[in-house]
Amino acid sequence: MEKFTRLTGVAAPLPMVNVDTDMIIPKQFLKTIQRTGLGRNLFDEMRYDDDGNENPDFVLNKPAYREAKILVAGANFGCGSSREHAPWALLDFGIRCVIAPSFADIFYNNCFKNGILPIVLPQEEVDKLLDDAERGANATITVDLEKQEISGPDGGTIPFEVDPFRKHCLLNGLDDIGLTMEKVDRIEAFEKAYAARAPWAA
Amino acid sequence: MPQPKTLYDKIWDAHLVHEDPDGTSLLYIDRHLVHEVTSPQAFEGLRMAGRRVRCPEKTVAVPDHNVPTDIRRAERIEDEMSRIQVEALRANAREFGIELYDVDDVRQGIVHIIGPEQGWTQPGMTIVCGDSHTATHGAFGALAHGIGTSEVEHVLATQTLIQKKSKNMKVEVRGSLPLGVTAKDIVLSIIGRTGTAGGNGHVIEYCGEAIRELSMEGRMTVCNMAIEGGARAGLIAPDEKTFAYVKGRPHAPKGEDWEKAVAYWRTLFTDEGAHFDKVVVLDASEIEPVVTWGTSPEDVLPITGVVPHPDEFEGGKREAARRSLEYMGLEPGTPLRDIEIDTVFIGSCSNARIEDLREVAKVMEGRKVKEGLRAMVVPGSGLVRAQAEEEGIAQKLIEAGFDWRMAGCSMCLGMNPDQLAPGERCASTSNRNFEGRQGRGGRTHLLSPAMAAAAAITGRLTDVRELMSS
Numbered sequence: 001m002e003k004f005t006r007l008t009g010v011a012a013p014l015p016m017v018n019v020d021t022d023m024i025i026p027k028q029f030l031k032t033i034q035r036t037g038l039g040r041n042l043f044d045e046m047r048y049d050d051d052g053n054e055n056p057d058f059v060l061n062k063p064a065y066r067e068a069k070i071l072v073a074g075a076n077f078g079c080g081s082s083r084e085h086a087p088w089a090l091l092d093f094g095i096r097c098v099i100a101p102s103f104a105d106i107f108y109n110n111c112f113k114n115g116i117l118p119i120v121l122p123q124e125e126v127d128k129l130l131d132d133a134e135r136g137a138n139a140t141i142t143v144d145l146e147k148q149e150i151s152g153p154d155g156g157t158i159p160f161e162v163d164p165f166r167k168h169c170l171l172n173g174l175d176d177i178g179l180t181m182e183k184v185d186r187i188e189a190f191e192k193a194y195a196a197r198a199p200w201a202a
Numbered sequence: 203m204p205q206p207k208t209l210y211d212k213i214w215d216a217h218l219v220h221e222d223p224d225g226t227s228l229l230y231i232d233r234h235l236v237h238e239v240t241s242p243q244a245f246e247g248l249r250m251a252g253r254r255v256r257c258p259e260k261t262v263a264v265p266d267h268n269v270p271t272d273i274r275r276a277e278r279i280e281d282e283m284s285r286i287q288v289e290a291l292r293a294n295a296r297e298f299g300i301e302l303y304d305v306d307d308v309r310q311g312i313v314h315i316i317g318p319e320q321g322w323t324q325p326g327m328t329i330v331c332g333d334s335h336t337a338t339h340g341a342f343g344a345l346a347h348g349i350g351t352s353e354v355e356h357v358l359a360t361q362t363l364i365q366k367k368s369k370n371m372k373v374e375v376r377g378s379l380p381l382g383v384t385a386k387d388i389v390l391s392i393i394g395r396t397g398t399a400g401g402n403g404h405v406i407e408y409c410g411e412a413i414r415e416l417s418m419e420g421r422m423t424v425c426n427m428a429i430e431g432g433a434r435a436g437l438i439a440p441d442e443k444t445f446a447y448v449k450g451r452p453h454a455p456k457g458e459d460w461e462k463a464v465a466y467w468r469t470l471f472t473d474e475g476a477h478f479d480k481v482v483v484l485d486a487s488e489i490e491p492v493v494t495w496g497t498s499p500e501d502v503l504p505i506t507g508v509v510p511h512p513d514e515f516e517g518g519k520r521e522a523a524r525r526s527l528e529y530m531g532l533e534p535g536t537p538l539r540d541i542e543i544d545t546v547f548i549g550s551c552s553n554a555r556i557e558d559l560r561e562v563a564k565v566m567e568g569r570k571v572k573e574g575l576r577a578m579v580v581p582g583s584g585l586v587r588a589q590a591e592e593e594g595i596a597q598k599l600i601e602a603g604f605d606w607r608m609a610g611c612s613m614c615l616g617m618n619p620d621q622l623a624p625g626e627r628c629a630s631t632s633n634r635n636f637e638g639r640q641g642r643g644g645r646t647h648l649l650s651p652a653m654a655a656a657a658a659i660t661g662r663l664t665d666v667r668e669l670m671s672s
């Protein structure tokens with residue numbers, strides 16, 4: 001996993017609530033057996049018309065946002081399916097940070113496994129960032145994970161919360177499986193005790 | 203006296219391998235269900251790292267999401283990408299020593315239907331799957347939730363998950379359900395009340411008389427949609443109905459183990475005085491047959507209602523409602539019962555079990571699918587299909603005008619050829635009405651199997667109670 005330390009880039013505004021994972025990446029693109037290549041189809045049904053032409057009104061098709069690295073969105077972002085193809089598509093497009101008033105649990109979790117930082121902020125802070133983001137390419141935002149701070153184009157800063165363990169993993173690009181493998185003796189001890197306690201399940 | 207615990211607390215504690223001071227925990231996973239869409243990258247990850255599956259005997263694989271539902275599918279899957287995914291699952295199951303219910307196996311079906319059916323799902327277990335509707339298994343008092351592909355790989359490699367404990371939420375449904383009201387109406391009504399984010403960060407325990415009175419099938423329908431209410435997992439405390447359902451299934455405990463297991467399962471309930479962070483109470487007598495009108499599962503109204511106006515909502519939901527109505531092609535003020543449909547889909551991990559098909563057959567008794575309507579039944583598993591054929595349900599439904607399909611996820615998410623065309627309107631027993639969910643431009647109204655049958659008869663959204671009294 002790529003480390004996440006400090007990210008500076010254009011923020012794209014997507015002021016919709018309940019953006020679901022079917023919107024982020026529709027099912028026809030889940031048939032891949034790879035993690036890469038999904039960026040083209042990120043937000044496919046909003047981004048392209050029925051003939052596959054770009055919809056010029058959709059935010060990521062506008063010249064200012066084609067290189068966006070940050071997405072600012074409405075509440076309950078990422079609701080719906082557990083498909084990790086959603087964060088894969090965001091990542092493949094180049095988005096490494098999503099800011100919203102709230103996230104659906106599984107999506108939120110999946111982001112951290114892919115070097116994407118989801119940030120929860122109060123609605124009024126999100127509204128402010130949405131305003132900043134509307135200014136397009138002139139509105140680069142910097143997200144500093146170490147300091148847990150977002151700096152807007154006007155120099156103001158917004159602090160944010162993040163789970164310390166997840167922060168540590170992102171900052172260092174740590175692989176969860178590797179970390180858990182270090183605890184293999186504990187897993188073995190658990191399995192032994194469990195087999196005695198619940199033989200039908202073990 | 204020990205601290206009173208919720209059911210969730212008890213299952214969590216029984217599976218805790220390790221806990222860091224900040225609460226980051228390593229949780230042991232009893233059963234891992236794997237399907238073709240969210241697993242290929244996980245197996246590839248194992249291969250690249252030279253890792254094995256830690257407990258293949260606790261893992262089971264089944265293709266369900268993109269398998270076609272036509273009778274000849276075992277010979278060949280036409281769609282190349284789908285075929286590659288199904289073949290990849292087959293090869294991975296073989297390479298890593300995992301039991302597979304393949305496309306031509308009568309035990310094949312939707313992963314959340316075959317788990318309980320084969321007895322993999324048992325009370326008190328932790329169960330995961332790379333699919334958000336894993337919540338279904340909570341109906342047995344198992345802690346079950348969806349995970350992403352990275353976590354699928356993590357569970358394959360370590361049989362554990364890194365987790366932080368969720369909060370406890372209680373949803374109590376008091377009293378008994380009125381006639382014509384089913385488990386689907388309960389869970390949709392709950393989501394209508396709490397919203398799709400109402401359960402975020404929580405595990406929901408469903409309880410109360412109306413829940414206790416549900417069959418295991420009905421309880422699975424309720425827990426299935428915990429995720430639509432924002433909760434990762436839903437739970438119902440196991441009871442005699444649960445034990446009776448599990449007993450004798452292929453992977454259920456046997457002999458002495460059975461006795462031990464049941465003795466333990468009887469301890470799986472929320473202690474008197476245990477703390478819930480959030481409590482919601484519904485009165486069953488006030489629940490009506492419901493349908494969704496929009497593109498979020500929280501857009502729920504009784505069938506007696508009218509399409510709402512966006513101005514009835516506040517904040518971001520107002521714009522969302524406007525967008526929903528435009529997508530759905532609906533005018534505010536239209537009675538829901540006047541909405542004409544093109545298609546009826548009976549299937550999905552919400553409602554494709556035998557009891558659901560019996561419900562449909564009951565409403566269809568002596569009646570036909572309206573001419574010109576496309577109506578399909580996709581049983582949840584090969585075994586459900588076989589049972590329905592044995593009970594004569596299949597024949598009745600075919601005679602009534604239904605297309606009788608092979609098992610799979612099918613039009614619930616339209617990854618296989620079963621899809622809606624743009625603008626096509628569907629009365630669906632599935633669990634999501636998102637834009638494009640059942641096919642690009644397709645319009646979905648979620649409802650119960652009985653309500654879907656009623657819609658099939660009249661060609662419009664219909665109050666099933668009217669057909670019951672006639």
